[in-house]
Amino acid sequence: MSKRAVVVIDIQNDYFPNGKYELVGIEKAAANAAKVIEAARAKGERVIHVQHIFPSQEAPFFTPDSEGIEINPLVAPREGEAVVVKNYPNPFLKTDLKQMLDADGIEEVVVVGAMSHMCIDATTRASSDFGYKTTVVQDACATRDLEFGGVTVPAASVHAAMMSALGFAYATIVDTEAYIQQ
Secondary structure: OOOEEEEEEOOEHHHOOOOOOOOEOHHHHHHHHHHHHHHHHHOOOEEEEEEEOOOOOOOOOOOOOOHHHOEOHHHOOOOOOEEEEEOOOOOOOOOOHHHHHHHOOOOEEEEEEEOHHHHHHHHHHHHHHOOOEEEEEEEEEEEOOEEEOOEEEOHHHHHHHHHHHHHHHOOEEEOHHHHHHO
């Protein structure tokens, strides 16, 4: 069995057009994530989907029992693929993700999904801190414009800042084509 797992973070309907919290470039990122997932399946690697559900109906998105929490069909889990439900940006926090990875002898975690500045960041740092060799497929991730101190930071800049920070000490950063060619 492969020692690598692809962890698909929060590619859910609320992040897509007409969702409650649309991300810049989510459709392209999801299409790239689908390529990564297919390559992993073809190699017999583990694919684990992570689904964020906030515990309150007052949350701005990913509310319980909504269409927005559903994993988008572009990356839908296949029968037998695990879905980890989380309530925090870090999918290792109060879930059985680490136990799943360890039970399968996983040594390398490949991260795709959303949002670059939140859950991708939290997942990557936790994965690395737990000792997994971690890779982020950067063009299979998406984020959105952010604001701080009256300054709007474009999504492309948010994404670039996050990938450069993660690449500095936590992960190998690659694009989809380079990952698939490995």
